[in-house]
Amino acid sequence: MVSAVYFCDGRGKPILSRRYRDDIPLSAIDKFAPLLLQLEEESSAIPPCLNHDGIQYLFIQHNDLYVVALTTSLTTNVAQVFAFLHKLMEVLEEYLKSVEEESVRDNFIIIYELLDEMMDYGIPQITETKMLKQYITQKSFKLMKAVKKSKAAPRPPTEVTNSVSWRAPNLLYKKNEAFLDIVESVNMLMNQQGQVLRSEIIGQVKVKSKLSGMPDLKLGINDKGIFSKYVEGDGDPVATTITEGKKKANIELEDLKFHQCVRLSKFENEKIITFIPPDGAFELMSYRLSMPVRPLIWCDVNVQVHSQSRIEIHCRARAQIKKRSIANSVEILIPVPDDADTPAFKYTHGSMKWLPQKNAILWKIRSFTGGKEYSMSAQMGLPSINGLEKPKVKRPVQIKFQVPYFTTSGIQVRYLKITEPKMLYKSYPWVRYITQSGDDYTIKLNT
Structure with a gap:
């Protein structure tokens, strides 16, 4: 709490604060700057958790700001506090675009309103930006000053008082659709011989x-380790099977994070993902996989x-994906x-561009078929060297691509x-990979 x-x-000097409980002295925050120093x-x-005189200082750094939560209880859910602080920054970025010291000082009224709605008596409440924007806007302070007496002040929407605070109950669509995208980003470091030095998948x-x-x-x-017991339908007539198949892959997901709409108790007890979704687009789940991955696009640069x-x-580039797959962009x-x-290019496919501001050559291939x-x-002039000196390039080759209808994991x-x-x-x-x-x-x- x-x-x-x-x-x-x-x-570390305070510029704005919101107190929810009176169990800490007003001077407690003055100790934060000396502790940092x-x-x-x-x-x-510097650890993100500090302890001084029985007070816990839990903080994150964002641009030129420290956002600090103070508590006296040793039983405080630290993970929940840090999740709230990061969510607070996400919400403020939706309102202020850039959250830094100057924008905080200029928009303190909006920040106070958000702090009052997002937390009550030290417990996180409404954190969904879509719900907050229905009754707290950047222009709300000016509108309140110009409002006529005959008009009532805006009231919070009724959904914020429901158990499902992230969704309005009266939504209606002519065609009811749910679009689900599984997006996996592959991070990889390779050497010129094609050996993978480091790889991971962020999903x-x-x-x-x-x-x-x-x-x-x-x-x-x-996922066999988490979901294998429930990968098949249970005979419910409302079930919609997206993809049939009995083969189960052993995928061990790490760093699982869920949107607040997911019933965590149901997932912990039965390993089932059930939820009432917010309206519109949102991130349901994220995960990380530390596993060896074969390079999908590889280049030999000499x-x-x-x-x-x-x-x-x-440079020789090869698409090491299945022949029926295509890497785009x-x-x-x-x-x-x-x-x-003074570059001069020769190439068999795509287009070449010289980027002097980045000291690099950009090779674009719109469509790269597997296999x-x-x-x-490229020939380039280099007037500052002699014929015996080899130029040194310490920066690595960077590759970007997209492969639809395919997941690495x-x-x-x-x-x-x-x-x-x-x-x-x-x-x-609808499902897309x-x-x-x-x-x-x-x-x-x-x-």
């Missing part, structure tokens, strides 16, 4: 709901130094020495049941 939430500047002098790594299950009433959804996934201050770059960013100029191999070469939706007991309408679930490069899909060049 949180006693207070403070916004502090980069030095002491820890910075002792170690470069997201995204849902876009266009369903009437208060539908109840049940999702089945083919740099040759010639006399008369000239270098030549050769492939971009290969090849770094070159800082003073390289195919393409090549390119093999995760697959087995069924999606949609039930609305009052309306009993016909629903249409996408594998794409993550923020760190790179090839390390030999120097």
Whole structure:
């Protein structure tokens, strides 16, 4: 249970606060800055939890701000507090676009209103941005000043007082549809010989709901360790099977995170994902997989130094995916020495572009079919070197791509049941799979 939430500047000095309980002194936050300074002098790594005089300081850093939650209880759910602080930043970014010290000072009225609605007596309440935006807007303070006496002040929507605070009960659609996307981002570090040095998969299950009433959804996934007992339908006549198949893959999902609409008790006890979805788009679930992955797009880059201050770059790209799969929007960013100029390109497919501001060559391939191999070469002037000196390029080759209808982990939706007991309408679930490069899909060049 949180006693207070403070916004502090980069030095740890408070600039805005909201107190929910009176069990901590007003001067408690003054100890935060000296504690930070002491820890910075002792170690470069600062823990996000500090204890001083029986008060717990739980904080996150966002831009030039520290957002601090204070509590006196040792039984406080620390994970819940940090989840709330991160969610608070997400909500504020929806309102303020950029959350930093200046924007906090300029919009303190909106922040106070949000803090009052998102937490009550130190317990998180309404954290869904769509619900908050129905009655708290950036212009609400100005509108309240100009409102006429004959008009009543805006009231919170009735759904915030329901047990399902993230969804309005009176939604109605002509065609009831649920769109589910499984998006996996592959992060990988390789050497020039194609050996994988590090790899991981970051997965997201995204849902876009266009369903009437208060539908109840049940999702089945083919994870043997978590969902294998429930991957087949249970004979319910309202079940909609997305993909048939009896083969079960052994997928061990790590760092599972769910949207607040998921019934965690049901998942913990029976390993079933059931939920009443918010209206519109949201992230239902995220996960991480640390597993060896074969490079999907691989490049062999070779740099040759010639006399008369000239270098030549050769690149061979290969799509190491199934032949029936296609990688779309492939971009290969090849770094070159800082003073390289006057490029001349030869390539078998796609398009080439010289990016002097990034000191790199960009090779774009709109459609890369599995099993195919393409090549390119570039000659560039390098006036600052002699014929014996080899230029050094420390930056790696960066690759971007998207492969639809495919997941690297093999995760697959087995069924999606949609039930609305009052309306009993016909629903249409849609599932899409996408594998794409993550923020760190790179090839390390030999120097």
